[in-house]
Amino acid sequence: MSVCEFESLEKSLEAHLPEAELTEVKRILFGQGAGKLDLPSGAVEAACERNFELKGYRFDAVQEQLRPPRRTRVGLIQHHIVLPTDAPVLEQINAMHSRIGEIIEVAAMCGVNIICFQETWTMPFAFCTREKDPWTQFAESAEDGNTTRFCQELAKKHNMVIISPILERDELHSTLWNTAVVISNSGNVLGKSRKNHIPRIGDFNESTYYMEGNTGHTVFQTQFGRIAVNICYGRHHPLNWFMYSLNGAEIIFNPSATVGALSEPMWPIEARNAAIANHCFTCAINRVGTGLRDCASFSFPQEHFKNEFTSGDGKKAHHDFGHFYGSSYVAAPDGSRTPGLSRTRDGLLVAEMDLNLNRQLSDKWSFKMTGRYAEYAEELANAVRHDFKPHVVKE
Numbered sequence: 125m126s127v128c129e130f131e132s133l134e135k136s137l138e139a140h141l142p143e144a145e146l147t148e149v150k151r152i153l154f155g156q157g158a159g160k161l162d163l164p165s166g167a168v169e170a171a172c173e174r175n176f177e178l179k180g181y182r183f184d185a186v187q188e189q190l191r192p193p194r195r196t197r198v199g200l201i202q203h204h205i206v207l208p209t210d211a212p213v214l215e216q217i218n219a220m221h222s223r224i225g226e227i228i229e230v231a232a233m234c235g236v237n238i239i240c241f242q243e244t245w246t247m248p249f250a251f252c253t254r255e256k257d258p259w260t261q262f263a264e265s266a267e268d269g270n271t272t273r274f275c276q277e278l279a280k281k282h283n284m285v286i287i288s289p290i291l292e293r294d295e296l297h298s299t300l301w302n303t304a305v306v307i308s309n310s311g312n313v314l315g316k317s318r319k320n321h322i323p324r325i326g327d328f329n330e331s332t333y334y335m336e337g338n339t340g341h342t343v344f345q346t347q348f349g350r351i352a353v354n355i356c357y358g359r360h361h362p363l364n365w366f367m368y369s370l371n372g373a374e375i376i377f378n379p380s381a382t383v384g385a386l387s388e389p390m391w392p393i394e395a396r397n398a399a400i401a402n403h404c405f406t407c408a409i410n411r412v413g414t415g416l417r418d419c420a421s422f423s424f425p426q427e428h429f430k431n432e433f434t435s436g437d438g439k440k441a442h443h444d445f446g447h448f449y450g451s452s453y454v455a456a457p458d459g460s461r462t463p464g465l466s467r468t469r470d471g472l473l474v475a476e477m478d479l480n481l482n483r484q485l486s487d488k489w490s491f492k493m494t495g496r497y498a499e500y501a502e503e504l505a506n507a508v509r510h511d512f513k514p515h516v517v518k519e
């Protein structure tokens with residue numbers, strides 16, 4: 125079986141484990157928090173017609189005496205590119221808009237309040253090529269670009285907060301960024317969060333295109349909760365999650381683009397651990413698609429690039445990035461998580477969460493009280509100095 129034929133860990137367990145064992149395995153693997161959320165039959169039918177997976181889960185909290193529940197519904201969308209990578213740029217962007225438009229309609233039927241798309245969702249993940257043209261032509265203004273205007277209409281129409289991660293062009297400063305635009309359910313642009321850790325690994329040659337973001341660890345107050353966006357590679361940095369949490373984030377989204385050979389064993393752990401460590405919800409979203417030749421039977425165009433590129437590892441030049449394995453999921457502060465979406469199909473994951481769970485877990489485990497932040501701050505301030513000497517005692 126090739127990497128792109130294996131649909132999901134969960135499906136495989138369900139197919140092969142006896143019922144009683146499956147329950148135990150799921151309890152240990154996923155925790156007990158995420159129950160099934162019933163979704164309207166119209167939404168289920170539409171998802172089927174439009175050829176994407178639709179899954180619903182809910183995270184409940186204990187009913188408190190002094191606070192009513194604070195339930196909110198988030199939607200995570202993972203998808204393929206729609207046209208081949210050599211189609212005209214505007215056609216590729218417009219095709220992606222149409223695809224998202226039809227998925228978001230279903231999200232609206234499911235009562236989603238906040239939706240997040242995958243990293244640089246309007247384009248192929250072409251940074252592997254190191255070619256500037258035509259890829260930089262996909263860059264748009266975060267404030268009033270084509271894609272932001274498209275999302276503003278959707279946000280108003282569906283009364284939904286939209287997180288739209290794009291390749292941003294800042295005309296004023298002649299710079300490009302990897303940016304998540306946060307659009308309020310009023311349709312106004314609430315702000316933006318720029319990717320603040322740029323990978324230096326494998327074919328992720330993003331440093332050729334843009335720099336580390338300069339928007340700090342902004343948290344956005346929305347009608348449905350305080351949210352933050354930690355884009356892709358930032359998920360490997362526990363302090364990055366922590367800073368968003370210090371600023372009060374209740375849900376941290378992690379729109380990503382990552383491939384199986386590199387990160388798949390880390391994927392289920394990192395965002396989940398961040399939810400536990402920071403007493404908040406986290407939402408990890410990864411694209412699907414591949415340029416691998418043995419997966420060519422897929423019905424969607426794949427992330428295949430006309431010009432060959434090398435990975436700087438002495439191996440043969442190639443035309444593809446590898447397999448983007450989807451598997452988007454939501455994790456809760458009690459360590460539980462939803463199963464992942466498929467590794468191969470477009471999908472919408474809907475998760476209802478009671479945000480009261482964050483404070484309940486904080487009161488239970490007290491990580492924010494037991495963390496020795498003043499000491500860490502002092503030691504860190506020391507450790508980043510050029511004359512720092514590690515404190516190691518030797519015999």
Ligand SMILES: NC(=O)NCCC(=O)O
Pocket residue numbers: 243322323328356357358380381382383386387
């Ligand atoms: N998009 C991106 O930053 N990918 C880097 C690889 C990874 O973090 O898994």
